[in-house]
Amino acid sequence: MRVLMVAPPGAGKGTQGAVIAAHFDVAHIATGDLLRDHVARGTELGLAVRHHLDSGDLVPDEIVLDMVRDAMVAAKERGGGYVLDGMPRNIAQARSLYRTAQTLGMTANVALHLKAEDDELMRRLLARAALEHRADDTEPVIRRRLALYQDATHPIIAWYAERGILVSVDAMQPVERVARQILTALEAMRPLLEHVPEHARRPVDLTGLGAAFGLDA
Numbered sequence: 001m002r003v004l005m006v007a008p009p010g011a012g013k014g015t016q017g018a019v020i021a022a023h024f025d026v027a028h029i030a031t032g033d034l035l036r037d038h039v040a041r042g043t044e045l046g047l048a049v050r051h052h053l054d055s056g057d058l059v060p061d062e063i064v065l066d067m068v069r070d071a072m073v074a075a076k077e078r079g080g081g082y083v084l085d086g087m088p089r090n091i092a093q094a095r096s097l098y099r100t101a102q103t104l105g106m107t108a109n110v111a112l113h114l115k116a117e118d119d120e121l122m123r124r125l126l127a128r129a130a131l132e133h134r135a136d137d138t139e140p141v142i143r144r145r146l147a148l149y150q151d152a153t154h155p156i157i158a159w160y161a162e163r164g165i166l167v168s169v170d171a172m173q174p175v176e177r178v179a180r181q182i183l184t185a186l187e188a189m190r191p192l193l194e195h196v197p198e199h200a201r202r203p204v205d206l207t208g209l210g211a212a213f214g215l216d217a
């Protein structure tokens with residue numbers, strides 16, 4: 001299973017990425033976590049990217065791409081599956097990532113879009129700010145991150161729809177329901193992924209199924 005996630009801040013990339021990784025026993029590659037780890041350790045890379053993270057801006061593409069390439073090589077050694085959380089963030093990253101993954105024989109077979117509204121995302125991230133202390137969880141920086149998502153990241157979704165690998169899920173539901181919907185969709189698709197060429201597949205849109213999934217949960 002090779003999944004990449006395209007979703008706004010607070011939609012649940014980290015939360016659902018961990019669920020997917022555990023369910024399919026694949027690597028969870030989270031670019032934000034990798035970058036924050038560099039900042040915490042005070043590495044050269046961490047010092048170079050700190051102000052981008054603090055202000056909610058994107059780190060330069062080549063830095064993230066190098067980091068993700070290394071993580072994908074490690075994922076290949078442990079079987080080749082992955083869930084990539086946090087990349088791509090713009091169309092240039094999407095193209096570079098595709099080339100890198102192609103070289104490694106590891107192109108994503110699902111692009112998972114978690115759809116949620118800005119008011120709810122702001123609420124979640126401000127709630128997290130009260131518990132954890134991420135430097136970018138302040139209201140103005142969250143606004144900046146949401147705007148960047150709309151401008152730079154959201155347009156990539158159409159690219160994955162055209163490629164035939166898009167799966168969209170309603171992330172406004174409770175965590176467990178979102179997880180159930182994602183795992184049900186991925187399990188249903190699993191037998192097809194290696195056998196049906198991408199161009200013969202169609203985008204899967206589950207965003208209207210919220211109530212039907214798990215009302216009896």
Ligand code: AP5
Nearest residue numbers: 009010011012013014015031032053058059086087124175
């Ligand atoms: P990153 O760490 O990826 O931050 P983000 O995209 O802003 O996303 P978050 O981690 O805030 O949210 P999430 O979607 O993972 O949701 P989560 O599960 O945590 O990136 C940070 C920074 O690194 C970027 O701003 C940029 O500077 C840099 N960066 C990273 N990747 C880059 C790239 N490719 N290129 C350039 N720069 C890059 O959940 C959030 C909260 O909501 C949690 O408290 C959770 O418990 C809660 N929650 C989750 N789901 C639900 C639910 N369904 N209902 C209720 N609460 C929920």
